[in-house]
Amino acid sequence: MPGVSQSWRRSPDRSKDNAEMIAFLSDIHANREALSACLGHADRAGAKRYVFLGDYVGYGADPAWCLRTLRARIADGAIAILGNHDQAIFQRGGGMSGRAAAAIAWTREQLSPDDAAFLQTLPLEYAEEDRLYVHADASAPEEWRYVFSAEEARRSLEATPARVTICGHVHVPRLFGLTATDKVSAFSPANGVPVPLAPARRWLAVMGSVGQPRDGDPSACYALLDPETAELRWMRVPYDVETAAAKIRRAGLPESLATRLFTGT
Amino acid sequence: MAHRHPRPGDTLDGFRLGAALHEGGMSSIFEAIHPDHTYPLLVKLPRLDVGDPSHIVSFEMEQMILPRLTGPHVPRFVAAAGFEAPQPFLAMERIPGPSLLPRLRELPLPLDEVAAIGAKVALALAAIHRQRVSHLDVKPANILFRPTPDGLRGDAVLVDFGLSHHGHLPDLIEEEFHLPHGTAPYMAPEQALGQRNEPRSDLFALGVLLYQFATGVLPFGEPLLLSHVRRRLWRDPVPPRRLRPDCPPWLQETILRCLEVEPERRHPTAAQLAFDLRNPEAVRLTPRATKLRRDNWLKVLERRVNRDRSPRHGRPAATAHASPIIAVAVDLREQTPPLAEALRSSVSNLLRTLPGARVACLNVLLSGALNSDAALDEAGRSARIQRQAELRHWAAPLKLEEGRITFHVLEGSNAADALLDYAVSNGVDHVVMGARAHSLLRSMLGSVSGEVAAKAPCSVTVVRTREQAA
Numbered sequence: 001m002p003g004v005s006q007s008w009r010r011s012p013d014r015s016k017d018n019a020e021m022i023a024f025l026s027d028i029h030a031n032r033e034a035l036s037a038c039l040g041h042a043d044r045a046g047a048k049r050y051v052f053l054g055d056y057v058g059y060g061a062d063p064a065w066c067l068r069t070l071r072a073r074i075a076d077g078a079i080a081i082l083g084n085h086d087q088a089i090f091q092r093g094g095g096m097s098g099r100a101a102a103a104i105a106w107t108r109e110q111l112s113p114d115d116a117a118f119l120q121t122l123p124l125e126y127a128e129e130d131r132l133y134v135h136a137d138a139s140a141p142e143e144w145r146y147v148f149s150a151e152e153a154r155r156s157l158e159a160t161p162a163r164v165t166i167c168g169h170v171h172v173p174r175l176f177g178l179t180a181t182d183k184v185s186a187f188s189p190a191n192g193v194p195v196p197l198a199p200a201r202r203w204l205a206v207m208g209s210v211g212q213p214r215d216g217d218p219s220a221c222y223a224l225l226d227p228e229t230a231e232l233r234w235m236r237v238p239y240d241v242e243t244a245a246a247k248i249r250r251a252g253l254p255e256s257l258a259t260r261l262f263t264g265t
Numbered sequence: 266m267a268h269r270h271p272r273p274g275d276t277l278d279g280f281r282l283g284a285a286l287h288e289g290g291m292s293s294i295f296e297a298i299h300p301d302h303t304y305p306l307l308v309k310l311p312r313l314d315v316g317d318p319s320h321i322v323s324f325e326m327e328q329m330i331l332p333r334l335t336g337p338h339v340p341r342f343v344a345a346a347g348f349e350a351p352q353p354f355l356a357m358e359r360i361p362g363p364s365l366l367p368r369l370r371e372l373p374l375p376l377d378e379v380a381a382i383g384a385k386v387a388l389a390l391a392a393i394h395r396q397r398v399s400h401l402d403v404k405p406a407n408i409l410f411r412p413t414p415d416g417l418r419g420d421a422v423l424v425d426f427g428l429s430h431h432g433h434l435p436d437l438i439e440e441e442f443h444l445p446h447g448t449a450p451y452m453a454p455e456q457a458l459g460q461r462n463e464p465r466s467d468l469f470a471l472g473v474l475l476y477q478f479a480t481g482v483l484p485f486g487e488p489l490l491l492s493h494v495r496r497r498l499w500r501d502p503v504p505p506r507r508l509r510p511d512c513p514p515w516l517q518e519t520i521l522r523c524l525e526v527e528p529e530r531r532h533p534t535a536a537q538l539a540f541d542l543r544n545p546e547a548v549r550l551t552p553r554a555t556k557l558r559r560d561n562w563l564k565v566l567e568r569r570v571n572r573d574r575s576p577r578h579g580r581p582a583a584t585a586h587a588s589p590i591i592a593v594a595v596d597l598r599e600q601t602p603p604l605a606e607a608l609r610s611s612v613s614n615l616l617r618t619l620p621g622a623r624v625a626c627l628n629v630l631l632s633g634a635l636n637s638d639a640a641l642d643e644a645g646r647s648a649r650i651q652r653q654a655e656l657r658h659w660a661a662p663l664k665l666e667e668g669r670i671t672f673h674v675l676e677g678s679n680a681a682d683a684l685l686d687y688a689v690s691n692g693v694d695h696v697v698m699g700a701r702a703h704s705l706l707r708s709m710l711g712s713v714s715g716e717v718a719a720k721a722p723c724s725v726t727v728v729r730t731r732e733q734a735a
Binding site for chain 2: 177179181183185189190193195196198199200
């Protein structure tokens, strides 16, 4: 992995600046206000490439706008993979809960056949260099299993050769590390603090959620990776929660989908 | 693995290795030069032929933490290569001069020197603690001093962050090893139980060092077994004054407070410890100050039986932010009663939200008003005493208990410089001061508060009354 060994080497005179900063956005859930806030933030922070980790729709009131934005970014070179809510748009009968199922039924009516066809083209996973992008547990991406615990992280890490796995799905930012001596560590990243993904171990980074955070912090969450230094930063971005919630109510979606945005739960 | 360990004369990523400064079982340290860097450098190389993973993790940890630390109290990070490179290394600024290690031959040291060393090291600890790093291996070999042009000892510099903990980064040591890591004689009791996120563990280690420098002996000996290290959880050390009768009560108080088993009973911050070591008169004395014997066996037994010896992993209480040192500059001559009152209520409001805060009341006696003449020296002394009394009078309505408030008459030719010097050398977190009363005066003499606000290394609140502004 020549790219990686270079990346860990750090020196203040970083003359060659060829590795471009990558923004990772997961679990947007049709929240237009949160998505625009994160994209604006990432653009200003210097992100040059974008990776979207699934669940563009479901729960929120702006699925069509979010997909339009996503497709424009893909046209500019962004990578996007499939999430379980996206799959539910074109594949009936998944194990969705009441609220989620209600939101999916509503979302289907908002989307064009073209949007649904687009979602169907998205891959379950995407690998580049030593990194793997996947929505949920990489050991069986189509089963949409959550990665909450260190043992669940181990199952995912042991199933693939990737040094760094980046996923979403649980809506809670977390970093798991697999050490050379086969121990798994868990770490809750702090807002904006770069965490080095040391090359001597393997990592599974769980993004927070852009559109429906569930870790008690209502601000939108995405992450920035500097491939040059192999440092990953989880960013928290405040956004107009009132408007996003009001639209959910106006759309007649379940009330709890609006209220949870205020508390980040 | 056929790997040749680098030798003097080798070049590594542009760093030309010079003399070996240290050749240990875990790593070697070489002097180095690099065409891009003008200041002295050293390169640290982990040994690759050692089976024990702990030095590898510790090297990774230092590689992670050092680049994130800034300021005069740490060596400047220069470059690094990790274990994926053919030869991992860490290049940093070399601090010339010896560590405190050779001083062990001269123990015990004069007590004022013990306090001065302690204050410098405590300020260095405060600087890294503010950056969320606990060193966790404070000992003589890891403390150096920046040379100053006049040859006097400058700022303390902490080295070797291989066992350190960063509050915002994954702790590789904690996840890799279940046994505590550190240096046995200096290790805090909570560290011996496996807790790695307590900055006040460094205050304990510094307390051990001060005890050792003052008395010539280690307070807890040199245990070889972890179970023996844990004895410090219940067995208190022989009070320093028993070994060193001229150790003043305030210094014993300070050292024994560092050595408290519960971190909550130590100084809340390293800056507050530095403050005590620089201001002996400010130390509030407790029975610790004068005791000459260790606790009796009944008390020790009770501690031993009641102790919860399970490993701790909880977050330490966020005391650091609630325990700042607040310096209030009180200008007794120019301040109108409403401004003096406004200043007092500002301080009082701050104290309400910061239960651990300490207040240093400052007044500057301009040296133009003094003279070296012996007769006038007497006048100078009484001027200082008078000002002290005035400061106390100003502060009386705050009703702060002894130990939380101190009074200092500074001297200097320029009020702003004197205040700034004080703020820097005492690790002040917040300066509160009044604006100069008359705008005419301000335009003639310049604004002291403006200058302090612009140059202070901390927050500055400038208090002005509405009447004054009008």
